[in-house]
Amino acid sequence: MSTLLEVKRMETFYGKIQSVRGVDFTVKQGEIVALLGANGAGKSTILKTISGLIRPAQGSIALMGEDLTKKEPHTIVEMGVVHVPEGRRVFGGLAVTENLELGFFIKKRDKAKLAQNLDMVFQMFPRLAERRKQMAGTLSGGEQQMLATGRALMSEPKLLMLDEPSMGLAPIVVIDIMKIIKQINQQRGTTILLVEQNAKAALKLAHRGYVLETGSITMEDSAGNLLADDNVVKAYLGVH
Numbered sequence: 460m461s462t463l464l465e466v467k468r469m470e471t472f473y474g475k476i477q478s479v480r481g482v483d484f485t486v487k488q489g490e491i492v493a494l495l496g497a498n499g500a501g502k503s504t505i506l507k508t509i510s511g512l513i514r515p516a517q518g519s520i521a522l523m524g525e526d527l528t529k530k531e532p533h534t535i536v537e538m539g540v541v542h543v544p545e546g547r548r549v550f551g552g553l554a555v556t557e558n559l560e561l562g563f564f565i566k567k568r569d570k571a572k573l574a575q576n577l578d579m580v581f582q583m584f585p586r587l588a589e590r591r592k593q594m595a596g597t598l599s600g601g602e603q604q605m606l607a608t609g610r611a612l613m614s615e616p617k618l619l620m621l622d623e624p625s626m627g628l629a630p631i632v633v634i635d636i637m638k639i640i641k642q643i644n645q646q647r648g649t650t651i652l653l654v655e656q657n658a659k660a661a662l663k664l665a666h667r668g669y670v671l672e673t674g675s676i677t678m679e680d681s682a683g684n685l686l687a688d689d690n691v692v693k694a695y696l697g698v699h
């Protein structure tokens with residue numbers, strides 16, 4: 460498998476406070492990679508740095524060999540890296556379909572392609588299809604997560620970065636969302652970087668995982684090995 464994303468010695472600061480301390484990791488084409496760690500470990504900051512929302516102080520971030528660290532966030536999206544932020548951020552006053560249309564910026568005038576991608580998202584998320592005219596602000600948390608993920612898929616990303624998709628959702632809804640993430644990876648071949656505090660749920664569908672502690676990676680392994688290691692589960696992953 461070829462490398463899609465390669466992060467080397469990434470260091471990110473908020474003012475004088477260092478949140479990411481020399482992080483190295485890779486995501487290969489077709490993989491689901493989980494980035495795990497407790498509150499404040501630096502997971503969201505890593506995603507924000509990759510998307511160009513924060514500049515790294517040091518290090519490199521390469522997408523298929525091309526450096527992202529000096530690119531604008533919209534260019535990074537156009538290159539195929541799409542970030543679904545923590546808290547989903549759908550446009551509450553717009554309908555489901557309108558939210559999805561906002562995610563479609565490739566070949567802007569290609570109406571046939573827009574219709575085709577809307578169809579693809581509605582097939583992937585039948586609940587959104589049933590609610591296509593409903594205002595996004597009135598959707599449940601799980602449905603809003605589906606909408607934010609569907610909106611990201613509208614631009615056919617090469618790398619989909621999901622920040623805590625399970626946050627605030629009931630366990631049964633978490634299972635639904637995780638199934639959909641797996642389906643996106645298997646059916647569309649989309650590579651996924653998944654940030655989660657719900658480590659067990661994430662490792663059940665990821666191929667590999669990295670554990671982050673106060674801004675540094677302390678462990679990396681296959682998802683199976685991380686899940687099977689009692690010490691890892693106790694020390695880092697909590698009991699779910």
Ligand code: ATP
Pocket residue numbers: 473476478496497498499500501502503504505545656
């Ligand atoms: P969570 O799951 O709680 O979001 P996380 O692993 O994603 O945790 P980050 O949000 O990346 O962690 O935060 C890493 C560190 O950076 C924390 O110590 C946090 O307080 C700090 N931090 C995050 N955002 C800012 C900001 N805008 N200004 C200053 N410090 C920040």
